[in-house]
Amino acid sequence: xxxxxxxxxxxxxxxxxxxxxxxxxxxxxxxxxxxxxxxxxxxxxxxxxxxxxxxxxxxxxxxxxxxxxxxxxxxxxxxxxxxxxxxxxxxxxxxxxxxxxxxxxxxxxxxxxxxxxxxxxxxxxxxxxxxxxxxxxxxxxxxxxxxxxxxxxxxxxxxxxxxxxxxxxxxxxxxxxxxxxxxxxxxxxxxxxxxxxxxxxxxxxxxxxxxxxxxxxxxxxxxxxxxxxxxxxxxxxxxxxxxxxxxxxxxxxxxxxxxxxxxxxxxxxxxxxx
Amino acid sequence: xxxxxxxxxxxxxxxxxxxxxxxxxxxxxxxxxxxxxxxxxxxxxxxxxxxxxxxxxxxxxxxxxxxxxxxxxxxxxxxxxxxxxxxxxxxxxxxxxxxxxxxxxxxxxxxxxxxxxxxxxxxxxxxxxxxxxxxxxxxxxxxxxxxxxxxxxxxxxxxxxxxxxxxxxxxxxxxxxxxxxxxxxxxxxxxxxxxxxxxxxxxxxxxxxxxxxxxxxxxxxxxxxxxxxxxxxxxxxxxxxxxxxxxxxxxxxxxxxxxxxxxxxxxxxxxxxxxxxxxxxxxxxxx
Numbered sequence: 001x002x003x004x005x006x007x008x009x010x011x012x013x014x015x016x017x018x019x020x021x022x023x024x025x026x027x028x029x030x031x032x033x034x035x036x037x038x039x040x041x042x043x044x045x046x047x048x049x050x051x052x053x054x055x056x057x058x059x060x061x062x063x064x065x066x067x068x069x070x071x072x073x074x075x076x077x078x079x080x081x082x083x084x085x086x087x088x089x090x091x092x093x094x095x096x097x098x099x100x101x102x103x104x105x106x107x108x109x110x111x112x113x114x115x116x117x118x119x120x121x122x123x124x125x126x127x128x129x130x131x132x133x134x135x136x137x138x139x140x141x142x143x144x145x146x147x148x149x150x151x152x153x154x155x156x157x158x159x160x161x162x163x164x165x166x167x168x169x170x171x172x173x174x175x176x177x178x179x180x181x182x183x184x185x186x187x188x189x190x191x192x193x194x195x196x197x198x199x200x201x202x203x204x205x206x207x208x209x210x211x212x213x214x215x216x217x218x219x220x221x222x223x224x225x226x227x228x229x230x231x232x233x234x235x236x237x238x239x240x241x242x243x244x245x246x247x248x249x250x251x252x253x254x255x256x257x258x259x260x261x262x263x264x265x266x267x268x269x270x271x272x273x274x
Numbered sequence: 275x276x277x278x279x280x281x282x283x284x285x286x287x288x289x290x291x292x293x294x295x296x297x298x299x300x301x302x303x304x305x306x307x308x309x310x311x312x313x314x315x316x317x318x319x320x321x322x323x324x325x326x327x328x329x330x331x332x333x334x335x336x337x338x339x340x341x342x343x344x345x346x347x348x349x350x351x352x353x354x355x356x357x358x359x360x361x362x363x364x365x366x367x368x369x370x371x372x373x374x375x376x377x378x379x380x381x382x383x384x385x386x387x388x389x390x391x392x393x394x395x396x397x398x399x400x401x402x403x404x405x406x407x408x409x410x411x412x413x414x415x416x417x418x419x420x421x422x423x424x425x426x427x428x429x430x431x432x433x434x435x436x437x438x439x440x441x442x443x444x445x446x447x448x449x450x451x452x453x454x455x456x457x458x459x460x461x462x463x464x465x466x467x468x469x470x471x472x473x474x475x476x477x478x479x480x481x482x483x484x485x486x487x488x489x490x491x492x493x494x495x496x497x498x499x500x501x502x503x504x505x506x507x508x509x510x511x512x513x514x515x516x517x518x519x520x521x522x523x524x525x526x527x528x529x530x531x532x533x534x535x536x537x538x539x540x541x542x543x544x545x546x547x548x549x550x551x552x553x554x555x556x557x558x559x560x561x
Contacts, residue, residue, distance in 0.1 A: 088529065090529035090530065091528075091529060094528065094529070094532070158429065160511065163512065163526050163529070165526050165527075165529035165530045166529060185513070186428075186429035186511060186513060187429050187510075187511025187512050187513050187517065188511075188512045188513060188514075188518075188526075189511065189512065190507060190512065190525065190526065194507075198428075198511070201406055201410060201412060202410075202411060202412035203406060203410045203411050203412065203428045203429075204429075
């Protein structure tokens with residue numbers, strides 16, 4: 001008898017836990033939709049005064065400068081908050097076409113931007129706001145005396161490239177092809193930051209990354225410019241997304257990026273003007 | 275309060291008891307209470323639906339091309355070789371470690387056990403970073419490996435094995451340690467009284483006794499190693515034929531060719547299911 005009582009109680013506990021889990025799930029989803037509706041309401045009613053959160057999906061190479069611009073934006077528009085998701089442009093594009101809630105997409109190549117526009121997820125035509133050029137990142141002080149792209153073909157050097165699927169890798173391949181060089185890296189890294197990190201950690205001797213990344217790494221790496229990089233300049237397009245929940249603030253953020261003060265932050269980080 | 279309920283509950287149980295037992299051997303569904311069945315089925319669907327979705331969205335028409343490409347075979351082969359090597363490494367150093375944890379009293383054993391299982395809960399990328407700090411060319415230990423023996427692990431196939439073993443070995447250790455604790459130590463003691471050394475007793479008595487647990491642990495470790503991604507890409511990098519295992523190939527294919535990623539995922543899924551299903555009934559339940 002007591003055993004049955006205990007069994008009943010246990011069944012109740014399990015049911016209770018299940019119900020609690022379901023409640024939690026529904027609470028999550030309802031709070032999610034609740035917050036999104038309030039943001040769109042507020043942006044609709046007060047179109048002249050910006051508020052709410054702007055969610056910006058941006059290429060990993062934009063991390064430093066966009067973080068600075070985000071702070072500037074929040075200061076200029078009290079009550080707003082800019083949140084970023086930095087990553088490889090391709091995976092960001094995949095998340096956007098997969099329905100990730102973002103307001104702005106800034107990509108490191110027109111090719112990845114095309115994924116988003118082809119899927120009909122962009123609102124309006126994307127605009128190029130900066131360009132980026134490749135540079136060789138070496139160990140601090142350049143102990144291996146890398147002076148040109150050709151030097152990287154030395155088999156004694158451990159060189160990492162970005163994977164050909166991501167923009168920095170495609171650009172590096174373009175530069176190599178243009179100069180007729182064949183280079184066997186030790187690894188094709190999944191994004192530009194991963195490639196740079198391998199040099200920062202001294203695991204690799206050199207990497208072909210963006211000028212801006214060498215700049216951002218400070219004295220943790222050395223930088224060697226090479227003429228072939230002119231053949232592989234990446235255009236960075238930016239756009240407001242169709243699924244944006246805060247269109248006004250998203251437009252304002254892009255306006256800041258393209259403004260004179262925005263461009264100053266970007267060129268200070270090593271980007272080229274479009 | 276409970277005492278008052280008892281007389282009413284009693285006849286119910288008397289009637290319900292035997293019926294329930296009969297049902298269990300017959301029709302399975304009827305005896306299962308609804309509050310358990312519904313969440314159980316939701317749980318099942320939660321785990322199965324994503325896998326079914328892979329099948330639904332698979333590019334069946336272009337599948338033969340996708341799978342006969344040299345890159346795929348290279349990645350699959352490398353995955354199988356590295357996972358097996360990582361399991362072998364785990365067996366050689368993991369089983370003794372499990373024995374130490376189960377059979378030898380030493381101060382701080384609880385802490386050591388917690389540390390051993392840490393890679394289970396650690397994000398694999400963190401594991402990769404930790405391995406770089408320890409065994410990288412510039413790492414705490416790796417510096418000396420490089421200087422004394424000219425060995426560098428990052429960007430090599432050996433590095434993949436190290437990364438996979440780091441993540442997978444705890445599965446083996448936990449499994450073997452559990453089996454050892456359940457195994458009766460008196461057999462070993464009996465062997466000792468008959469003059470066997472502790473190592474002989476381990477080799478001749480304990481090892482055969484816990485073989486099913488070791489096998490179960492090895493299968494788990496192998497499967498975990500096969501699916502390893504984060505530590506591998508962080509520590510060993512990504513180079514086709516050398517360090518690009520299937521999970522890495524899937525991740526990078528997803529960047530530009532989602533169809534190829536789905537096709538590759540299916541291969542990995544098929545291999546994992548085949549191994550787990552083939553070995554589960556034989557070993558896992560025994561462990």
